[in-house]
Amino acid sequence: MDKARPIVEMRDIAKTFGSTRALRGVNFTVMRGEVHALLGRNGAGKSTLVSTLSGYVSADTGSIRIGEVEVEAVGQHYAPSIRKLIAHVQQTPQLFNLLTVAENLFVENPLVRRGFGVVSHKLMLECATDLLSEWNMDIQPRSLAGELGAGTRQLLEIMKALSRGVPVMILDEPTAALSNAEKRILFEHVRALKAKGVSFVYISHHLDEVFEIADTVTILRDGKVVKEREPVERLDVETIADLMMGEKTVRSTRQDFVADEAPVLLQAKGIRLDSFSEKDIDFEVRAGEIVALAGPVGGGKEALAMVLAGQQRPEKGEVVSPRGKLPTIGLVPTDRHASGYVGILGVRENVAIGGLDVLSGKLGFISKGKEARHVGRLAQQTNVIASSLEQAVSQLSGGNQQKVVFARALCRGPEVIVALSPTRGVDVGAKEQLYSLLRDLASKGLGVVVVSDEEDEIDQLANRVVIVFEGHVVDELVGGYTIKDLILRMEGVV
């Protein structure tokens, strides 16, 4: 077989989600036996690109060749045709919690089957024991996957993929939940397999790992390749950050003001998010400021926000207010489809459930007039566009749904707003409207906490950025920071 011929060739891959063009004609090649790092900021299209490669998400247009199999993408599913050639480890482990370690490792694996598709448990346990000892993992093959820690689960997922013996592997943020020791084990195996000619596509938010393990780097920005197949030796952190960031587009900017004398509204005291964290989290939210919680996915920023909002109990510590009574908090949850709105109810009812107590009289009956006025005012403040206040929220566009969620969070007249991914899946126009809404609220003296994966968003909004890594606050940016400062910290370099 021709050594110089790439094992993976992707040509003109395009993918659109609703109104977002995630990939706009991307070319991507992987050589035999190389570790190819795919870099880019959140939302640049890395995960989408590798998902189209593995067939987990079908590309709209373009062609993909893996080994000898060629696929012409027309928006149809093609995963089964390339299943034997590629394995894809997702960001979050996709394990069956109620199955054992052994069953998880060898699910749908012909290795443990006997005649007529009968699965041999004895064989499966033997194989699992071998595999586990090969990886120096001290767990029982009979224990349930759901009982394991996050790092072990992640490793299991990787082992499952690696043991399938495919020529191409995708590792999407494989080290996010791993300890240093576990990381070492993983890298050893990656190197060993590489020596055997296996190719890797490697996505990571830790640039130091990229320099350690990768041979080649491709950088994506806004769904396009900005640097194709650059040997890793020819790059440094500064260049990568510049390439990932790109030229600035004109957007609204944050108001850099931090009033030290502003009253503290909310105070996190000695918070530990889970039993694995070793350091307390202490920080404050002041009136009139926008604080952003930033950091990698699964690093604990969302959990911290939910603790602040009083929706989740921390392992240790508490959220207090210097005035004694906790302020009213409005919450914009992270996934509006799951927990943002009630789709079958109208705009009016959705907004009103955020403040049933303030809208109702002594006996608890809702005052219709008061409700109509209050909801109408909030809908105007948040710029909701609907045919009427009775229109079902499920029929609105994503941006308007999100505005309804904001209106609901504001319904009780909160003093603190906690907004998780406030503009996820929202078009640019609505985004700017929500930004100016948040700035407006802060200028009126509310404390605003924003959790976001998008550096631009944080840069445009936050007076203060708290970086959360692995359940700890590791850094804080105040006032005049640049987006580069932010990106480097979110990539874990500084």
Add this chain to the structure above:
Amino acid sequence: MSTDIVSKSTPKKEHSGQSRLSAFGSAFVAGGFTMYPVLLILVIVGAIVAPRFATAANLLNILDQVSVLGLTTIGLTFVVLIGRLDLSLEGIVGFAPMLAAVTLVPVAAGGLGLELPSWAGLFVALGTAGLIGLFNGFMVVRVGLNPFISTLGLLVLLRGGVLIVSNGRSIYSPGKALTYLGSESWFGIPVSVIVFIVVAAMVGLVFHYHRYGRALYAIGGNEDAARAAGINVDRVIWSAFVFAALLAGLAGVLMTGRLDSAVTTQGQGIIFSAFAAAVIGGVSLGGGRGTIVGVISGVLLIGVINNLLTLAQVPSFYVQASTGAVIIAAAVLTTIASRRSSGVRTRT
């Protein structure tokens, strides 16, 4: 900032002519009026087929007969609106009045020997029902059982409980306080009908105008969103089970009053009719959808059909089967109507 304003006059031009009709249709279905035209047709057909059907006495008789099912169904609607269910309501209809009866009557008549004063009967019955509701809420909210299995277990337990406390015998004439509501009439109208109408009106108002009703719909529509909005979801779920049980207890009292006795088989099978009535009335078993107006239409439809089939002298073997067929047909109609009108798929 204020370029885009929510108003009722801004919708796009193109659907203003046809939309008035479709808006009326949506409101008609969402308000729970879907089955009323069907009911009207049934009444007209009934008047033609059976001359005795369209008399005041017979119509009142239908209302009297459905009041027990009606109260049970309204109770069931509380828990179904939040996406749960409660099978034990059937057990409560039998158990609560039976327990009250045996505390009232002397040992010779099958009582426990407590011989409480007659006025206590109603309180014992409703108190028992309320406690059972509390227990159901505890099992679902605190213990985290699936309401299907926890209330199924309780249903069977209560059926047995009736036999235990009554020693397997029915209790006759258990006392005025217990039988008054189900046996007396005011101005020629049975008190049970008045109770049913008053309860329906009150619950209807609460569902529509009270914050508690709003919380029920929100939880049924999206429990996580309700939680994120600051609604005390656990408390609402718990209380819904209590209200459901109390209404089932009241239904049981009406039944005991009508028969002037607490019968051991009292209420058997009523939960199936209650589910059927709720679904026919447009209540979504997935939660979040349904109105009291609709529930009443479902209850009336079942009552009218039973009455008509009897009056039309359909052989009794066929009555049951045809009721089932009608229930399926009506449920199909309601589901299609609600899907057509709202575009939202519901799990009925």
